[in-house]
Amino acid sequence: MGTRILTVKENILAANTKEAGIIRELLNRHNIGMINIMSSPGSGKTSVILQTIHRLRDRYRIAVIEGDIASSMDTDKITRLNIPAVQINTSGGCHLDARMTRKALDALDLDRINLIFIENVGNLVCTADFDLGAHKKVVILSIPEGDDKPHKYPVMFVEADVVLVNKTDVLPHFDFKLEEFPAIISGLNPSARVFPVSAKTQDGLNRWISWIEETFSGTSCEDS
Amino acid sequence: MHEQSIVESLLNLALENARKSNARKIVSINLVVGDYTGIVDDAVNFYFGFLSQDTIAAGANINFTHVPGQLRCRDCDILFPMQKQIFRCPKCSGSRLEIVGGRELYIENMVVE
Numbered sequence A: 001m002g003t004r005i006l007t008v009k010e011n012i013l014a015a016n017t018k019e020a021g022i023i024r025e026l027l028n029r030h031n032i033g034m035i036n037i038m039s040s041p042g043s044g045k046t047s048v049i050l051q052t053i054h055r056l057r058d059r060y061r062i063a064v065i066e067g068d069i070a071s072s073m074d075t076d077k078i079t080r081l082n083i084p085a086v087q088i089n090t091s092g093g094c095h096l097d098a099r100m101t102r103k104a105l106d107a108l109d110l111d112r113i114n115l116i117f118i119e120n121v122g123n124l125v126c127t128a129d130f131d132l133g134a135h136k137k138v139v140i141l142s143i144p145e146g147d148d149k150p151h152k153y154p155v156m157f158v159e160a161d162v163v164l165v166n167k168t169d170v171l172p173h174f175d176f177k178l179e180e181f182p183a184i185i186s187g188l189n190p191s192a193r194v195f196p197v198s199a200k201t202q203d204g205l206n207r208w209i210s211w212i213e214e215t216f217s218g219t220s221c222e223d224s
Numbered sequence B: 001m002h003e004q005s006i007v008e009s010l011l012n013l014a015l016e017n018a019r020k021s022n023a024r025k026i027v028s029i030n031l032v033v034g035d036y037t038g039i040v041d042d043a044v045n046f047y048f049g050f051l052s053q054d055t056i057a058a059g060a061n062i063n064f065t066h067v068p069g070q071l072r073c074r075d076c077d078i079l080f081p082m083q084k085q086i087f088r089c090p091k092c093s094g095s096r097l098e099i100v101g102g103r104e105l106y107i108e109n110m111v112v113e
Helices: A014-029 A045-056 A073-079 A098-106 A154-158 A168-173 A181-188 A205-215 B002-020 B041-051
Strands: A004-011 A033-039 A062-068 A085-089 A115-119 A136-142 A162-166 A193-196 B026-034 B061-067 B070-073 B079-081 B097-101 B105-112
Touching: A004 A014, A004 B002, A014 A033, A014 A098, A014 B002, A033 A045, A045 A062, A045 A073, A045 A115, A045 A162, A045 A205, A062 A073, A062 A098, A073 A085, A085 A098, A154 A181, A154 B097, A162 A205, A181 A193, A181 B097, A193 A205, B002 B026, B002 B041, B002 B105, B041 B061
Parallel strands: A033 A115, A033 A136, A062 A085, A062 A115, A136 A162, A162 A193, B026 B061
Antiparallel strands: A004 B105, B026 B105, B070 B079, B070 B097
16 A cells, blocks of 8 residues: 555644633633643742632632642642642643643532632643643742743743742842843733732732732622 | 653644544654754654554654744844844844744644555
């Protein structure tokens, strides 16, 4: 039998993107907003989520999807607050994908939730390439990591709707040029918002919380 | 580990296309990879060899076409290739840059029997 050439011209991640679209439709039907939070390990994803829950739990019915390579330490911190949390262990995999997210959503009662935070696996590289069906993508960069990261890992910052600069409480000890940082982000991604915060001292969290309320005003408890 | 899930998706896409056209065997896959994807050829070959066993893609060659990262300066409006560790416009030294190329990751075509 002879050989022939088959034209494909299809993105390898097309199946993931399609699944992500199905997830967004599912969330929209249930009037749920979902935020995908990405960062390197140790930049404060869990701390930011915990502080955000404290400030929004009166107004939103929140759930958390926790991506971790192994362990359930972060999930335990969330469930102690009586907030539903689903753990996805990627067994070594460095990012979440839409299929894993869909499975996690199956474990949640979508009629009793209107805001979901996904804590992605700590990784500043490949998490950006996988659409999880979230409505917004947030990247956390902490002060000790340095202000050069957007230029070293530009794809992540190009994808972000919001960049949270966390751990501003330690700013005096590092060379991070916080005043110049918003211009670095807007050079890469003009539509991204930048909010300096400290999950520890709670400094700056108000602007982040206001952004969530403005973005997901149609899903809060008062409106539903 | 990153390449493992990429290769799973690549293999599924290749097998699905082969099935649709009633192919008996996949001889080679021409893959287009942008430099901003960070995909490493050797790692793709390694996982492909492993994951494609017992499929009609077993033994298939993967030919990589790399697309260089390309940037556009938002101030000078010039296009230039990405350089490792340097994120500056060669003309104005500014860093208000848009990524315009290098994020490709698709199968161009395949040779099948």
